Amino acid sequence: MRGIAQLAKELGISTGTVSRALNGKRDVSDETKRKVMEAAARLGYAPNQAARALAQGTTRSIGFMIELDPETAASSDYFFMGVFDGVQSVLTRHGLDLLVLPCPTTQDRYHYLERFVARGVVDGIILASTQRVDQRVDLLQSVGVPFVTLGRSTSGQGYSWIDLDFEGVVNTSIDRLVALGHRRIALTLPFGEVNFGAVFEAAYRSALLRHGLEFDPRLMFVTRRSEQAGYRIVDEMIALEAAPTAVLLIYEVAAIGIYRRLAELGLTPGRDLSIVGLRDEPTVRFLEPSVTCFSVSLRDIGVAIAEAMLAQLPAHAGAYPPGIVQKLAHLELRAGESDGPARS
Amino acid sequence: MRGIAQLAKELGISTGTVSRALNGKRDVSDETKRKVMEAAARLGYAPNQAARALAQGTTRSIGFMIELDPETAASSDYFFMGVFDGVQSVLTRHGLDLLVLPCPTTQDRYHYLERFVARGVVDGIILASTQRVDQRVDLLQSVGVPFVTLGRSTSGQGYSWIDLDFEGVVNTSIDRLVALGHRRIALTLPFGEVNFGAVFEAAYRSALLRHGLEFDPRLMFVTRRSEQAGYRIVDEMIALEAAPTAVLLIYEVAAIGIYRRLAELGLTPGRDLSIVGLRDEPTVRFLEPSVTCFSVSLRDIGVAIAEAMLAQLPAHAGAYPPGIVQKLAHLELRAGESDGPARS
DNA sequence: CGCTCCTCCGTAAGCGTTTACGGAACTATA
DNA sequence: TATAGTTCCGTAAACGCTTACGGAGGAGCG
Incomplete structure (x- = not known):
């Protein structure tokens, strides 16, 4: 005999009453309720999860x-x-x-x-x-x-x-970059079939349209979430006949790689290439010069x-x-x- | 009537037999076993977790x-x-x-x-x-x-x-640094009461002892896991009358901050300050010059x-x-x- | 043919809770 | 005092599954 039965015996009352007391239901006097609570705490009793789930039909x-x-x-x-x-x-x-x-x-x-x-x-x-x-x-x-x-x-x-709100991020970013005079803005997209990739791209396209900018598929780079990915796309961007002057990152961590490659090439973030990241995660927040990105709780x-x-x-x-x-x-x-x- | 009972009725056999069949026990013919499996797959049946746990006394x-x-x-x-x-x-x-x-x-x-x-x-x-x-x-x-x-x-x-194997890491690191001529080696320790902090420190002390090096409590820095922490300790180390020439990091991510602060001071990692990190996590692996650290699966x-x-x-x-x-x-x-x- | 042994299956008693139901004791009301 | 209404508690039936037990039927043996 274990569990609630033992507790009940110990107190000299029935299991039903114990159960009601523990669950704070009615039909139990305050006096017994108190006793039961005390005994449960003293014996370290907690109702068996499986039995409870079976009886109630809910696992909580x-x-x-x-x-x-x-x-x-x-x-x-x-x-x-x-x-x-x-x-x-x-x-x-x-x-x-x-x-x-x-x-x-x-x-x-x-x-x-x-x-x-x-x-x-x-x-x-x-x-x-x-x-x-x-x-x-x-x-x-x-x-x-x-x-x-x-x-x-x-x-x-x-x-x-x-x-x-990926749409909001894209709109704010593109508006900001366009206002700064950028006309060729690159975009990185997530590898795989995650939905936010499609959302990000759609928002990008419509933002370009809104500003009357040409959509160029060569400015979209599918990347995994890594520093390395950022490192690589710098060269790919530069190699284009009309290189982008700005890039919007779905994985902000790529900024680390971009910074490094730019440095190797003697270029400066924010001057030679404008970078906007998605989320201000600690690692990125620590970069110098600081990355323009977005904060969310x-x-x-x-x-x-x-x-x-x-x-x-x-x-x-x-x-x-x-x-x-x-x-x-x-x-x-x-x-x-x-x-x-x-x-x- | 749900669950195994429904399945049993559907097949015209008892619930006991169904249960045995599903659990691959004996006392069931291969024929019925096959039928049960097929029906279960077809109806998408899976035994209720709570009931099973209650009956078996194990949650798996x-x-x-x-x-x-x-x-x-x-x-x-x-x-x-x-x-x-x-x-x-x-x-x-x-x-x-x-x-x-x-x-x-x-x-x-x-x-x-x-x-x-x-x-x-x-x-x-x-x-x-x-x-x-x-x-x-x-x-x-x-x-x-x-x-x-x-x-x-x-x-x-x-x-x-x-x-x-923190001891192994410390021993290897200190041996290596001592062989390179370092005599004043700093250490970062984790904030809080995590056990590996104590292990790390103990190993550090005994390694110093083994090499006949003096233990200086001022060379130990308690840090949280952040880039910022690394950034800060650079100045603290330099401020010492006898500054350390090397540092062993419990949180490798601190290397990022150290690199940045050194760069600001016109100093070079590996030349002006030797740095050894614990684990080669991606972010750190990407630093330039590359961080000496340890790999583990x-x-x-x-x-x-x-x-x-x-x-x-x-x-x-x-x-x-x-x-x-x-x-x-x-x-x-x-x-x-x-x-x-x-x-x- | 009679016996034993084996294979396969149904029956039912759990597992530890919850909860509907009924009833005893007590209080309030007429 | 009889009745209705409360308050509190015990009883027992679920919940869906597993598993010990027993029994029916068939195979194998002498």
Whole structure:
């Protein structure tokens, strides 16, 4: 006899009463409630998760699926830790646990997720690294599991997502660069089928159009998230017959490589080539001259995700207005010295 | 009627047989086994996790607790993603899931862990960021939950751990620097009570002793994991009456700051100050001149952790020789150009 | 043919909680 | 005093799965 039964025997009352007391339900006198709480704390008792989940039909935990691609994702984890913290801060207040589910490099992301939802390990799912067309969204919608995605996708319809305002970043950047006299502005795009690549490119095209600038596909560079990638594209840009005078980076870390290559060539960031990065992560923030980029609170993004999740959980209805929420996190410009007037 | 009952009805057999078939047990004909498998795949059936855990008394999942300190840990996640991948690669082969448990900044690490083990959410625990004295180790040992720590601790006794060979790194580094003529070698130490700080310092002291060099506490600098920290200590070192000619970094990322400050002062890494970093993470690997540091496979560390865990799980006895395993991961020197002959 | 042994399957009792239901004791009301 | 209404608690049936147990049927043997 273990668990609640032992506790009940110890107190000389029934398991039902103990359970009610622990869960703060009615039909229990304050006196017994107190006794039970005290005994539980003293014996270090906590209700068995499996039994509780089975009886209630709910696990009280939310899964956050991430991917472990060592090539590209390895450095974006920087990103996730901040988000996790934000998610946690909200979930714990509602008695929910956060379980991070790291999909191994060798496994298919769809099947990995499928197993977890089919077995009912979590009550809700948070998805990251959304692809342009992402079957996981369709899966979750069809089985009816509450979910929120960090990043948009063209799959599914009418679901909750939180994403960075890439359009805003592109518009602000291009406006700024154009105002500085730039006419040929290069762009780096993420390798792979992540959705924000398409978003970034579309925003870029429409911004050019808005300014009456010509779109030149040779000014777009697909890169992985690495310093090396930045190093390489400098030469590629220079080799063009009409080299760009500015570049907008989807992976700000590339700035490090660009700086180094420019230095080797005797060129100066902000003078010979204007550079605008996406996010002001610490490493980039430390560069000299400082990189013009954008600031966003990762924690706030996490909070928004958690709130969007709570809005979908029946057990927590009322805490947040129900319904789908789709939110773009604003990125605030942090003007640095890596961009300046265009030189011809 | 859901789950296995529905599946059984569909096939016209009992739930017991279905369960046996799905779990590949005996007492089921190959014919029915085949039919059940087929039906399960067709209907997308997977046994409910809670029910299974309750019946078997085992969750088939391992928890990996990490901490979300945005200040120090945020950038060490780089580190974790690689480790996760290694752990996963082994666990999945044995039908075990990996659940990452991120302890929020606001919560006490001990109570966070306590709740998870008391509720029986996981069969085993992997601990990171072990403190010099870490009550979590005592807790896990007292309740008898299988666990492995990534990093040592002075708490507890005779438990399994995997750690970096900090002693090896220090010895190799000091030997190398001394051979280059350095006599005053500085050291950076981690902020906080993490155990590897103490290990690093102890190894440093004994290495100095071995070479007959004087120990000077003023040559030790406690730093957080940041570029900024490196930037700052340059001035602090120079300000000393007898400035060090070399420095050994616990957080290699500090090299970035050191490089920058040296450049501002018109000094050159490897000539005016020799620098040796711990791990060759991408950002540092990209510096120019290249940083002398050490290489270690994060994935292998993860693999070792998982194997140490399996050795403790009764259900998997035999897969790996039972017993505690304590292993130091070797760090291979990657000689760069950031260190050179001492100048007086 | 009778016996034993093996193969395969159904039955049902758990696993540790939660929770609907009913009932005992007590209070308030007429 | 009889009745209705509260308050508190015990009982037991779920939740979905696993697994010990037993039994039916067939094969193999003497």
